[in-house]
Amino acid sequence: MAERTCDVVIIGAGLIGLATAWRLAVDGIQVTVCDPTPGSQTSSVAAGMLAPVTEVEYGEDELLALNLASVAAWPAFASELEALTGEPAGLHRTGTLSVAYDVDDAAAIRRLADYQRRLGLEVEELSGREARKREPLLAAGVTAGVWVPGDHSVDNRQAVSTLLRACELSGVELVRQRVDRVLITGTTAVGVELEDGSAIHAGQVIAAAGPWSSQLDGLPAELRIPVRPLKGEILRLRVPPAYRPALSHTVRATARGFAVYLVPRPGGELVVGATTSELGYDTRVLAGGVFALLRDARMILPLVDELELVEAVAGLRPATPDNAPILGPSGIDGLLWATGHYRNGVLLTPITAQIIAETVHTGVLPSLARPFQASRFTEVKVAP
Ligand code: GLY
Numbered sequence: 001m002a003e004r005t006c007d008v009v010i011i012g013a014g015l016i017g018l019a020t021a022w023r024l025a026v027d028g029i030q031v032t033v034c035d036p037t038p039g040s041q042t043s044s045v046a047a048g049m050l051a052p053v054t055e056v057e058y059g060e061d062e063l064l065a066l067n068l069a070s071v072a073a074w075p076a077f078a079s080e081l082e083a084l085t086g087e088p089a090g091l092h093r094t095g096t097l098s099v100a101y102d103v104d105d106a107a108a109i110r111r112l113a114d115y116q117r118r119l120g121l122e123v124e125e126l127s128g129r130e131a132r133k134r135e136p137l138l139a140a141g142v143t144a145g146v147w148v149p150g151d152h153s154v155d156n157r158q159a160v161s162t163l164l165r166a167c168e169l170s171g172v173e174l175v176r177q178r179v180d181r182v183l184i185t186g187t188t189a190v191g192v193e194l195e196d197g198s199a200i201h202a203g204q205v206i207a208a209a210g211p212w213s214s215q216l217d218g219l220p221a222e223l224r225i226p227v228r229p230l231k232g233e234i235l236r237l238r239v240p241p242a243y244r245p246a247l248s249h250t251v252r253a254t255a256r257g258f259a260v261y262l263v264p265r266p267g268g269e270l271v272v273g274a275t276t277s278e279l280g281y282d283t284r285v286l287a288g289g290v291f292a293l294l295r296d297a298r299m300i301l302p303l304v305d306e307l308e309l310v311e312a313v314a315g316l317r318p319a320t321p322d323n324a325p326i327l328g329p330s331g332i333d334g335l336l337w338a339t340g341h342y343r344n345g346v347l348l349t350p351i352t353a354q355i356i357a358e359t360v361h362t363g364v365l366p367s368l369a370r371p372f373q374a375s376r377f378t379e380v381k382v383a384p
Contacts, residue, residue, distance in 0.1 A: 007029045025172045049346070053123065070349070075091065087162045092155065096249060097126075137301060181217040182219060193218075223374070229280060230342070231282060234275075235293050253296065328359055
């Protein structure tokens with residue numbers, strides 16, 4: 001069987017794997033990325049919200065710092081990608097409007113706004129009328145809003161396509177095969193074994209396999225990480241030219257206790273997401289999921305009834321027990337994790353690539369990433 005060699009082999013060609021590959025290749029490192037279907041799994045089934053403020057969760061302060069660093073890194077990351085490829089990176093700096101339907105929903109978003117302000121985040125509370133001034137097609141029933149100027153969105157499919165091009169232009173080799181096993185000699189990762197039985201030898205292995213990260217063979221049981229697939233259904237609606245733009249900002253809504261978001265794309269699409277179900281690796285689109293998304297979206301934006309449903313698709317978020325990613329040392333020399341980004345994969349793409357590239361170059365995990373080491377789950381001492 002043929003054997004190949006490179007400096008770094010990356011398992012997974014989602015946004016995280018591709019961005020990391022590109023960063024390393026730009027620095028002159030010979031990188032191979034392995035994935036049977038590059039960019040077409042989790043990274044393509046997302047709305048692409050960059051929403052560290054809107055989606056902040058009570059008590060997740062370390063994750064918030066990482067999320068804020070990444071939203072700040074997106075503009076330079078996008079400019080660099082665009083300069084290299086001549087293609088758009090998909091970043092849309094629109095701000096985000098969080099809205100509430102009934103009085104309970106309004107109380108919930110106001111409570112969150114208090115917390116956001118205590119954290120020093122920029123938010124502005126609005127009445128329903130003020131929210132409709134920003135988005136005139138919102139339902140008359142919208143009772144309150146919170147304007148979040150620093151939360152934006154990325155057309156994730158555009159970003160995938162541009163990153164694939166950037167990788168190609170930077171000399172990254174793409175191998176369209178599944179990695180079955182990490183090859184370990186003694187206590188050191190030395191490469192990967194592919195589904196056809198061939199091997200790629202490398203001085204450094206980076207596992208960016210998203211929801212499949214816990215399934216990689218070759219690792220001792222005590223170093224396996226608890227990443228699980230968390231299903232989400234998402235819809236794409238086409239807005240007829242006469243109604244464009246249906247929305248000018250990302251709208252995140254709490255509608256009778258249910259969360260729904262509507263993310264406009266410049267081409268006239270509206271992405272509506274997302275359900276959350278613990279169904280393992282099941283990616284069937286269920287009628288109940290589509291129903292729930294449309295029920296909640298039309299409560300906030302009645303125009304939804306007039307839009308063409310062009311796609312309903314389900315993807316798998318790589319979830320971890322504490323909702324934060326797993327970055328850096330694995331407990332095996334030569335194997336780094338870049339996975340478990342849960343709801344924040346698009347957001348965390350630039351900072352993850354930066355962190356992992358720096359770790360490869362220096363052998364030291366940057367301090368911002370220290371709280372996110374695998375050792376918080378594996379309880380195995382890892383050298384930074
Ligand atoms: N970040 C949005 C989601 O996971 O649905």
